[in-house]
Each structure stands twice: as structure tokens, then as C-alpha cells.
Amino acid sequence: xxxxxxxxxxxxxxxxxxxxxxxxxxxxxxxxxxxxxxxxxxxxxxxxxxxxxxxxxxxxxxxxxxxxxxxxxxxxxxxxxxxxxxxxxxxxxxxxxxxxxxxxxxxxxxxxxxxxxxxxxxxxxxxxxxxxxxxxxxxxxxxxxxxxxxxxxxxxxxxxxxxxxxxxxxxxxxxxxxxxxxxxxxxxxxxxxxxxxxxxxxxxxxxxxxxxxxxxxxxxx
Amino acid sequence: xxxxxxxxxxxxxxxxxxxxxxxxxxxxxxxxxxxxxxxxxxxxxxxxxxxxxxxxxxxxxxxxxxxxxxxxxxxxxxxxxxxxxxxxxxxxxxxxxxxxxxxxxxxxxxxxxxxxxxxxxxxxxxxxxxxxxxxxxxxxxxxxxxxxxxxxxxxxxxxxxxxxxxxxxxxxxxxxxxxxxxxxxxxxxxxxxxxxxxxxxxxxxxxxxxxxxxxxxxxxx
Amino acid sequence: xxxxxxxxxxxxxxxxxxxxxxxxxxxxxxxxxxxxxxxxxxxxxxxxxxxxxxxxxxxxxxxxxxxxxxxxxxxxxxxxxxxxxxxxxxxxxxxxxxxxxxxxxxxxxxxxxxxxxxxxxxxxxxxxxxxxxxxxxxxxxxxxxxxxxxxxxxxxxxxxxxxxxxxxxxxxxxxxxxxxxxxxxxxxxxxxxxxxxxxxxxxxxxxxxxxxxxxxxxxxx
Amino acid sequence: xxxxxxxxxxxxxxxxxxxxxxxxxxxxxxxxxxxxxxxxxxxxxxxxxxxxxxxxxxxxxxxxxxxxxxxxxxxxxxxxxxxxxxxxxxxxxxxxxxxxxxxxxxxxxxxxxxxxxxxxxxxxxxxxxxxxxxxxxxxxxxxxxxxxxxxxxxxxxxxxxxxxxxxxxxxxxxxxxxxxxxxxxxxxxxxxxxxxxxxxxxxxxxxxxxxxxxxxxxxxx
Numbered sequence: 058x059x060x061x062x063x064x065x066x067x068x069x070x071x072x073x074x075x076x077x078x079x080x081x082x083x084x085x086x087x088x089x090x091x092x093x094x095x096x097x098x099x100x101x102x103x104x105x106x107x108x109x110x111x112x113x114x115x116x117x118x119x120x121x122x123x124x125x126x127x128x129x130x131x132x133x134x135x136x137x138x139x140x141x142x143x144x145x146x147x148x149x150x151x152x153x154x155x156x157x158x159x160x161x162x163x164x165x166x167x168x169x170x171x172x173x174x175x176x177x178x179x180x181x182x183x184x185x186x187x188x189x190x191x192x193x194x195x196x197x198x199x200x201x202x203x204x205x206x207x208x209x210x211x212x213x214x215x216x217x218x219x220x221x222x223x224x225x226x227x228x229x230x231x232x233x234x235x236x237x238x239x240x241x242x243x244x245x246x247x248x249x250x251x252x253x254x255x256x257x258x259x260x261x262x263x264x265x266x267x268x269x270x271x272x273x274x275x276x277x278x
Numbered sequence: 279x280x281x282x283x284x285x286x287x288x289x290x291x292x293x294x295x296x297x298x299x300x301x302x303x304x305x306x307x308x309x310x311x312x313x314x315x316x317x318x319x320x321x322x323x324x325x326x327x328x329x330x331x332x333x334x335x336x337x338x339x340x341x342x343x344x345x346x347x348x349x350x351x352x353x354x355x356x357x358x359x360x361x362x363x364x365x366x367x368x369x370x371x372x373x374x375x376x377x378x379x380x381x382x383x384x385x386x387x388x389x390x391x392x393x394x395x396x397x398x399x400x401x402x403x404x405x406x407x408x409x410x411x412x413x414x415x416x417x418x419x420x421x422x423x424x425x426x427x428x429x430x431x432x433x434x435x436x437x438x439x440x441x442x443x444x445x446x447x448x449x450x451x452x453x454x455x456x457x458x459x460x461x462x463x464x465x466x467x468x469x470x471x472x473x474x475x476x477x478x479x480x481x482x483x484x485x486x487x488x489x490x491x492x493x494x495x496x497x498x499x
Numbered sequence: 500x501x502x503x504x505x506x507x508x509x510x511x512x513x514x515x516x517x518x519x520x521x522x523x524x525x526x527x528x529x530x531x532x533x534x535x536x537x538x539x540x541x542x543x544x545x546x547x548x549x550x551x552x553x554x555x556x557x558x559x560x561x562x563x564x565x566x567x568x569x570x571x572x573x574x575x576x577x578x579x580x581x582x583x584x585x586x587x588x589x590x591x592x593x594x595x596x597x598x599x600x601x602x603x604x605x606x607x608x609x610x611x612x613x614x615x616x617x618x619x620x621x622x623x624x625x626x627x628x629x630x631x632x633x634x635x636x637x638x639x640x641x642x643x644x645x646x647x648x649x650x651x652x653x654x655x656x657x658x659x660x661x662x663x664x665x666x667x668x669x670x671x672x673x674x675x676x677x678x679x680x681x682x683x684x685x686x687x688x689x690x691x692x693x694x695x696x697x698x699x700x701x702x703x704x705x706x707x708x709x710x711x712x713x714x715x716x717x718x719x720x
Numbered sequence: 721x722x723x724x725x726x727x728x729x730x731x732x733x734x735x736x737x738x739x740x741x742x743x744x745x746x747x748x749x750x751x752x753x754x755x756x757x758x759x760x761x762x763x764x765x766x767x768x769x770x771x772x773x774x775x776x777x778x779x780x781x782x783x784x785x786x787x788x789x790x791x792x793x794x795x796x797x798x799x800x801x802x803x804x805x806x807x808x809x810x811x812x813x814x815x816x817x818x819x820x821x822x823x824x825x826x827x828x829x830x831x832x833x834x835x836x837x838x839x840x841x842x843x844x845x846x847x848x849x850x851x852x853x854x855x856x857x858x859x860x861x862x863x864x865x866x867x868x869x870x871x872x873x874x875x876x877x878x879x880x881x882x883x884x885x886x887x888x889x890x891x892x893x894x895x896x897x898x899x900x901x902x903x904x905x906x907x908x909x910x911x912x913x914x915x916x917x918x919x920x921x922x923x924x925x926x927x928x929x930x931x932x933x934x935x936x937x938x939x940x941x
Contacts, residue, residue: 069345073359100352101337101360104325116322118350124290126423126479129339129372131321138294139322151350152817155810159843180822183850187888188843202347225850225888258347368597375594380622401601401630408625408667446629446667511787515801542794543779543802546767558764560792566732568865568921571781571814573763580736581764593792644789700789 060192060232060253061243061274062095062173064117064145065102068261076102077109082267084110090274093253097145100131107140115173116144118151121160133161133168143171146190149198155184162190173232175255182218186226193222193231194255200235202258206242207235212249219250238269240276247277279314281413281453281474282464282495283394285338285366286319289482297323298330303488305331311495314474318366321352328361336394337365339372342381354382354389364392367411370419376405383411394453396476400438403452407443413451414443415476421456423479427463428456433470440471459490461497468498502634502674502695503685503716504537504615506559506587507544510703518544519551524709526552532716535695539587542573549582557615558586560593563602575603575610585613588632591640597626604632615674617697624660628668635664635673636697642677644700648684649677654691661692680711682718689719721756723855723895723916724906724937725836727780727808728761731924739765740772745930747773753937756916760808763794770803778836779807781814784823796824796831806834809853812861818847825853836895838918845881849889856885856894857918863898865921869905870898875912882913901932903939910940 063083065071071079076098087094097115098106107114120130136144146161147153153161158174165172172190176182177198185193195218200207208215215233222231233246234255246254256273263269284304286292292300297319308315318336319327328335341351357365367382368374374382379395386393393411397403398419406414416439421428429436436454443450454467455476467475477494484490505525507513513521518540529536539557540548549556562572578586588603589595595603600616607614614632618624619640627635637660642649650657657675664671675688676697688696698715705711726746728734734742739761750757760778761769770777783793799807809824810816816824821837828835835853839845840861848856858881863870871878878896885894896909897918909917919936926932 064349067343067345067348067351067353067356069355072345072353072356099356100321101324101356101362103322105360122288124288124293127288127371128285128366128369128478130288132288132293134290135288135293135320135322139326141322145349147818148349149819150348152819154815155818155821155844155847156812156815156840158818159841159847163843177819178822180826180851181818184818184822184847187846187850257349370598373596373598376589376597376600376623376626377591377594377619379597380620380626384622398598399601401605402597404629405597405601405626408629409622506791509785509787509790509793509795509798511797514787514795514798541798542763543766543798543804545764547802564730566730566735569730569813570727570808570811570920572730574730574735576732577730577735577762577764581768583764587791590791592790699791 058093059247060093060095060230062115062232062253062255063097063260064255064257065096065098065261066257067099071261072099073102076106079266080106080110080112080114082270084112086267086270086274087112092274103136103141104139113142114140115171116141117148119144119146119161119165121157121164123164133164133170137168137170141170143173146172146174148175149177149196149201158185159188162188179214179217179221183221183225186222186229189226189229191230193218193229194234195231196234196255203236204238204259205236206238207233208237208242208245208249210236212245215246215249215251238273240273243273243277280468281314281316281451283316283336283453283474283476284318284481285476285478286317286482287478288320292482293320294323297327300487301327301331301333301335303491305333307488307491307495308333313495324357324362325360334363335361336392337362338369340365340367340382340386342378342385344385354385354391358389358391362391364394367393367395369396370398370417370422379406380409383409400435400442403439404442404446407447407450410447410450413453415453415455417455417476424457425459425480426457427459428454429458429463429466429470431457433466436467436470436472459494461494464494464498500535501689502535502537502672504557504674504695504697505539505702506697506699507538507540507703508699509541513703514541515544518548521708522548522552522554522556524712526554528709528712528716529554534716545578545583546581555584556582558583559590561586561588561603561607563599563606565606575606575612579610579612583612585615588614588616590617591619591638591643600627601630604630621656621659621663625663625667628664628671631668631671633672635660635671636676637673638676638697645678646680646701647678648680649675650679650684650687650691652678654687657688657691657693680715682715685715685719722910723756723758723893725758725778725895725916725918726760726923727918727920728759728924729920730762734924735762736765739769742929743769743773743775743777745933747775749930749933749937750775755937766799766804767802776805777803778834779804780811782807782809782824782828784820784827786827796827796833800831800833804833806836809835809837811838812840812859812864821848822851825851842877842880842884846884846888849885849892852889852892854893856881856892857897858894859897859918866899867901867922868899869901870896871900871905871908871912873899875908878909878912878914901936903936906936906940
């Protein structure tokens with residue numbers, strides 16, 4: 058099933074009450090079009106968002122630490138308790154160490170959270186897949202927020218990521234992101250072998266968020 | 279007014295539903311003894327804790343970034359929206375860069391959040407005070423979680439911190455932490471010139487958290 | 500005495516043999532114009548540069564750790580042994596934690612190395628001065644490498660930094676940097692109360708490095 | 721050929737002149753026993769060590785950045801110019817991000833430097849191998865500096881690392897480290913399928929470094 062992941066980042070248009078409002082839009086579009094849309098608000102917004110919608114809510118980050126003296130860290134247990142169903146890990150705006158990524162995946166697995174590890178090229182996608190998260194999401198950093206879709210600007214990175222992951226860890230799904238805004242971007246992402254996309258500014262900063270999300274979904278199928 | 283700040287860290291005994299339960303204990307002890315007790319749960323727990331109690335709820339960490347493309351960061355705006363009244367900054371378990379500390383304080387000020395910058399010795403206390411947060415909290419790292427109170431093990435660090443802050447930024451309050459568990463620890467912390475304390479494992483890991491917190495409060499006055 | 504600090508960064512024009520060649524230019528201009536010029540090559544180049552010139556050689560970075568199990572860290576003792584006379588600390592391209600800055604200064608002091616702590620605005624300059632390094636160097640990050648001199652684009656930041664440091668730690672010298680290229684930039688930096696400047700790309704990337712450095716020096720006096 | 725890598729860390733017994741002295745011991749033992757011993761001094765010591773011995777000299781760390789504005793970073797080009805033949809990457813005392821590890825390997829490859837990526841368990845070994853460095857060196861952090869050899873305390877981690885690497889990237893050699901001090905430790909490391917070992921405190925802090933190194937070598941064969 059196609060996975061559409063909307064990263065709320067820390068935009069004004071997706072913080073606090075706006076996060077709840079946007080998640081409701083995601084839920085409605087998800088229901089109207091029988092698609093899985095995942096809402097990814099800031100950590101402080103997870104509890105209220107998860108209380109307001111039935112679609113999966115993921116965190117933007119999780120630390121690979123457990124119970125104990127880890128002030129200021131984001132634990133999988135706290136995310137689960139707040140209603141999260143998974144987490145992004147190693148987003149290009151919040152890069153982690155290799156050992157931290159591995160520990161984050163392990164702590165999510167233990168807490169029953171799904172994991173999406175973000176990567177920046179084919180080599181790091183290979184490495185991330187070797188850690189066996191649920192998904193890897195390859196996003197060339199230079200295209201993030203650019204409006205130029207990775208599936209058009211650099212289709213090779215998606216094709217090669219899909220091939221590499223198939224060899225190393227065939228159960229890991231490949232998502233792609235960076236610059237995905239329109240239905241045709243999603244369409245070509247799927248055609249290149251990915252199982253879904255990571256969205257952000259293209260939807261969040263749109264004048265009409267609902268319309269932007271619907272056009273993306275309708276245009277792809 | 280004496281400030282008692284209880285850092286929930288990421289202990290099992292202070293995560294999720296346990297965070298709400300512990301915050302209610304803080305609220306009751308605060309009311310029974312006319313003291314200001316601040317509850318500092320994990321970020322994901324702030325919303326439910328702040329919805330359950332009337333005492334101030336602080337975050338354990340805040341990043342100095344604003345609205346925009348800052349995936350996985352903890353913004354002051356999101357904390358405020360979730361019901362937080364302030365934040366720890368630069369805790370020894372989550373150290374920040376100098377420029378980050380300054381940016382965190384600035385973003386909290388703009389969002390209307392109080393700030394407590396944690397420091398590890400007299401020199402860093404001087405530096406932190408120069409940034410003019412609401413409070414600095416000096417905590418020798420080697421005493422954190424030790425059960426040996428800073429006010430007994432190293433009274434000089436508290437005395438000198440208070441003196442240094444008075445010279446550089448007299449409006450900044452000095453807290454002290456590390457190993458504070460009993461009433462006499464709090465008493466001597468106040469006698470040394472601090473305006474309050476940072477507590478954590480001594481209360482959180484106590485067999486009876488309420489009793490531990492009450493004994494601390496009663497024993498000090 | 501006016502202090503001119505040339506940060507070699509990691510440019511091709513200032514690495515390896517080029518670092519030695521450039522340091523010799525610094526030495527000659529220094530001698531011809533009776534000025535103190537400090538060469539700041541990469542760590543791996545310090546030994547050969549310090550062996551080739553008599554002017555002070557500083558490191559671009561030093562970690563606040565001592566002898567022991569600190570693989571990959573840059574210790575003050577190793578810099579001293581290689582011939583360094585001091586170090587930049589907390590450059591905007593290599594930011595450090597507050598506690599790390601303090602520890603770096605302390606380890607340099609113990610090893611007999613001079614310290615220049617870089618800062619990004621007036622508030623962090625105040626904080627850095629409170630740690631009492633030999634110098635603070637204020638550099639607005641947005642002007643670094645821009646060719647627009649801080650002394651022209653934002654004279655207020657220099658004036659206020661000088662005032663703040665005078666109040667908090669009068670023995671600490673204030674340098675300024677970012678965009679300094681020409682003699683008039685240096686001149687106005689000194690007129691605003693700083694005791695010297697941090698240079699980099701304006702000289703290193705110049706077609707004729709010697710000519711660029713001489714013009715800066717001659718044009719200022 | 722068996723590879724013996726001696727990490728000098730930042731011990732007093734292996735800094736500055738002591739680094740040169742220790743590297744000469746490594747060279748002599750290497751020659752007397754026809755073994756490849758790699759000396760890994762601090763970055764500031766590489767130039768003088770590489771000038772004094774003919775055995776390979778590696779860096780303890782390298783950053784994945786190139787020529788440009790990267791103040792305080794350790795570039796592969798500067799290491800090469802100073803005489804290094806390779807570098808450790810991601811040592812447990814200097815952990816890097818996944819994207820940084822990949823960039824460090826790429827920059828070393830371009831500069832003609834060999835790479836050893838350190839890892840902490842089987843999962844991160846798999847991931848590191850997917851990046852295709854020359855070697856991965858698995859070192860359980862809890863055994864580093866313990867005197868308890870990984871090959872005895874946790875042989876499974878070595879066996880499974882060797883298997884995993886063989887499947888993912890058969891050209892990558894597996895080293896193991898942590899607690900290796902005596903000949904029998906090296907012997908069992910080789911018997912478990914690794915092609916060499918990472919040494920540090922067991923040799924560096926020995927009363928007689930030469931004797932310790934010789935006993936290790938003689939005892940293993």
C-alpha cells in the first residue's frame with residue numbers, strides 16, 4: 058500500500074492548533090482516497106494530534122536511549138505513551154550518529170513503533186537498510202524544500218536505492234522525498250520502485266493545504 | 279519565593295501516565311506547603327501533564343530555532359502551545375553550544391517561556407548569567423544522581439556562583455542541583471544564597487515519591 | 500599592538516605545502532610592517548608551518564580534554580608539542596558547547612597557549628568574555644566569506660561588544676571578523692575599539708595573497 | 721596479512737616526542753617480526769611521526785569535508801600532505817553521523833587514504849560494511865580500556881561481524897578491538913576470522929611498551 062508521509066517540520070502552519078487542523082485534513086484525504094497518510098507533527102504536538110485523528114502519527118525524531126538519566130532526550134516509550142505509531146530517524150535536518158540510528162531503531166522496535174530512516178544518497182541508503190528499519194527514505198539534501206522533485210531531478214538515486222535495498226534487506230520499504238509536490242511527482246516516485254513519499258513544504262506552505270494534498274493524491278492515480 | 283524544580287528525566291516512574299501521576303503529587307505538595315514546585319516531564323508528556331495540573335510545567339530542553347525547516351527540533355512555540363511555562367536549557371545530559379544556548383533563551387523570551395540554564399562550574403555559571411536567562415542552575419556533573427548533595431560536597435561552588443551572578447547579572451536567580459534529596463540539603467542550598475533547587479533521582483526513584491518530596495519540603499523549613 | 504589573525508581554513512590555497520608558503524608571506528609582511536600576524540593553518544599542518552616561520556602559529560580548534568582515552572580529539576598538549584602558540588575556539592564553522600569552551604580555555608591555559616574564542620553576537624560575546632580567554636572575536640555568521648566587512652555592515656555589533664567586554668572582563672581583547680579584506684576595513688575595525696581582526700577568504704582566495712595582505716596592512720595605517 | 725593497529729589516543733605516553741618514540745618501537749617490532757603495524761598518533765603529531773618512521777601512519781579521525789570554509793575540521797588532503805596513509809573513522813570516542821562516515825570514506829578514497837570504520841555491535845558493523853571502507857573494526861564500548869579482550873568476553877560479536885561483512889561486502893576486512901593486550905587475545909581474534917586488531921591502552925600504558933608489543937606479537941604466532 059502506498060505510504061504518504063507528511064512531515065510537519067516546525068512551520069507556523071503546522072504547530073500547535075494548526076498541527077491538529079492539518080492532521081484532520083490528512084485524515085479526511087486519507088479516508089476519501091483510501092490511502093495511508095501519516096502525520097508527523099512536532100513532539101510536543103503528538104499527544105493532541107494523536108487524540109484528534111485516527112491516522113498514524115509519527116514523531117520527527119527519537120533518541121536511542123531508554124529509561125533513566127537522559128534529560129531532554131526523546132524516548133520511544135514517551136512517544137508511544139503520547140499516541141505515536143512510529144518515528145522518522147536521522148532526518149537531514151537532525152542527523153544522528155551511526156550507533157545512535159541503530160539504538161533508535163532498537164528502542165522503537167521494543168516500544169512497538171515503526172521506523173523510517175532518512176538517508177542522503179545511495180551509499181547511506183545501503184547502510185541504513187543494513188540496520189533493517191521498516192523504511193528508508195532517501196532525500197538528496199540539496200532538493201529538500203526546493204520544489205524540484207527528486208523523482209524528476211535525480212531518478213537514478215531512487216532506482217539505485219531500490220536495487221541496493223532489495224539486495225541487502227528486501228523487507229525494508231524505500232520511500233523517496235525532497236521536492237515532492239504534485240501528483241506526477243508521486244506517480245514517478247512509485248514508478249521508480251519506491252513504496253511512498255515524504256512530503257513537507259510543498260503541502261504545508263501551500264495556500265490551500267487540503268487542495269494541495271488532494272491534487273497530489275488524485276494526480277498520481 | 280523558593281523554587282523547587284523536579285526534573286522527571288526519562289525514568290519509567292515519570293513517563294506517560296506516571297508523569298501525570300507524579301505531577302499531581304507535585305501539585306498537592308506545592309499547595310499543602312505554599313511552595314512553588316515546577317514539574318519537568320519529557321516533551322511528549324508536556325501536553326497531558328499541563329492539562330492535568332495547575333503548577334508550572336517546564337520542558338527539559340528547547341532548541342533555539344523558530345518556525346521553518348527544523349525537523350526533529352523542539353521549538354519554544356510548540357512547547358508554549360502544549361502548555362509549558364518554561365524550559366531547562368543545557369542540562370548536563372543534553373549540552374548545547376554557546377550560540378545555541380543564546381538562541382534558545384531568545385526564542386523562549388519571545389514565546390513567553392521562563393528559562394533555566396544549567397551549568398557545571400563557576401566559570402560556565404558566569405558565562406550563562408551573562409546571557410541573562412531567568413535562572414542559572416549550577417550542577418557539578420560528578421554529583422548528579424550520586425545522592426551526595428552539592429550543598430554539602432561542594433558549598434564553595436554555590437557560594438561563588440551566587441557571588442559571580444550578583445556581579446554580572448543581579449536579576450538572574452541561582453539554583454543549585456545534583457544530589458539534593460533531603461530537607462537539610464535544600465536548607466543548606468538556600469543558606470548558601472541559592473533561590474531554589476533542581477531535584478531528580480532522589481525523588482523520582484524513591485519508594486514513596488510523595489513522602490520523599492514532603493520530607494524534603496518539611497525538613498527545610 | 501594590533502593583532503592580525505589569518506585563518507587558513509581548509510582551502511586548497513592554504514593546505515600542506517601551500518600552508519607553509521602562505522605562512523612565509525605572513526611572516527614577511529609582518530616583519531616589513533612591524534605588525535603581529537598570526538598564521539592559523541589546519542592541525543595537520545601546524546608542525547611544518549611552525550618549523551618554517553617565526554611568527555605565532557595558532558590552531559583552528561582545540562578540544563577541552565587532556566591526556567587519556569580521547570581518540571580523535573585535538574589536545575592542547577599535542578598542539579603545544581607541534582609548535583602552536585595558541586588556538587581559535589568555537590569558530591562559527593566548528594561550534595562548541597559552553598562547557599567545552601570553558602574546558603578548552605582551561606586546557607590551553609595549562610599548556611601555555613593563547614586563546615581566541617569566536618562569537619556570533621553581543622550576547623555570546625558577553626558570555627565568552629566571562630570565561631576570560633585572551634581574546635574574543637565577534638563574527639556575524641551571515642557576513643563570513645561575504646566580502647562585506649562587519650566594521651561597515653554592522654559597526655554597532657563591534658562597538659557594543661567592546662563595551663560589554665570592558666565591563667565584564669577588561670583584560671580580554673576584542674577582535675572582529677567576517678568580510679574583512681581591505682585596509683579601510685581594518686582601519687574602521689580598530690577605530691571601533693577592537694584590537695585586531697580575523698581574516699580568511701579575502702586574503703586566501705586573492706589572486707595575489709601577498710599583495711592582498713600588504714594592501715590591507717598599508718591601507719590601514 | 722595480519723594488521724596490527726596501535727591507537728595512540730591522547731595519552732601522555734604517546735603525545736609529541738613520545739609519539740615519535742613509540743612509533744619507532746612499532747617500526748622495529750614490525751620489522752623484527754615481519755608484521756604490518758600501523759601507528760595512529762594524534763593529528764598534530766602525524767607530520768613528525770610520518771617523517772621519522774617507514775611504517776604506515778594513520779589519523780585517529782578525519783572529517784568528510786573538502787577544500788573550503790571548514791575551520792577546525794580535519795581534511796583528508798591535509799592528512800595526506802602530512803604523511804598519513806589512512807585514518808580511523810567513527811571511533812567510539814569520536815562518533816560520527818551516518819552521512820559523515822560516508823563522506824569521510826569518500827574523501828579518504830579521493831585522497832588515497834585507507835579507511836577503518838569503527839563500530840560497536842553487529843548491526844552497525846553490517847551498516848558500516850555497506851559503505852565499503854577498507855576495514856571495519858568492531859569494538860564493544862564497554863570493553864574498551866577494560867583489559868578484558870573482546871575475543872574472549874564476546875567471541876560471538878566477532879564471529880557474527882565476520883559473517884555479516886562476508887555477505888554484504890566481502891572485500892572489507894574485519895578487525896576487532898577492545899581489551900586486546902596479550903598474544904593469546906590476538907591469536908583468538910584471528911581464529912575467529914578477523915584479519916587484525918586495534919590496540920591501545922594495553923600497550924601504551926604498559927610499563928615497557930616495547931616488551932608489551934613484542935609479547936603480543938610473539939605470543940600470537
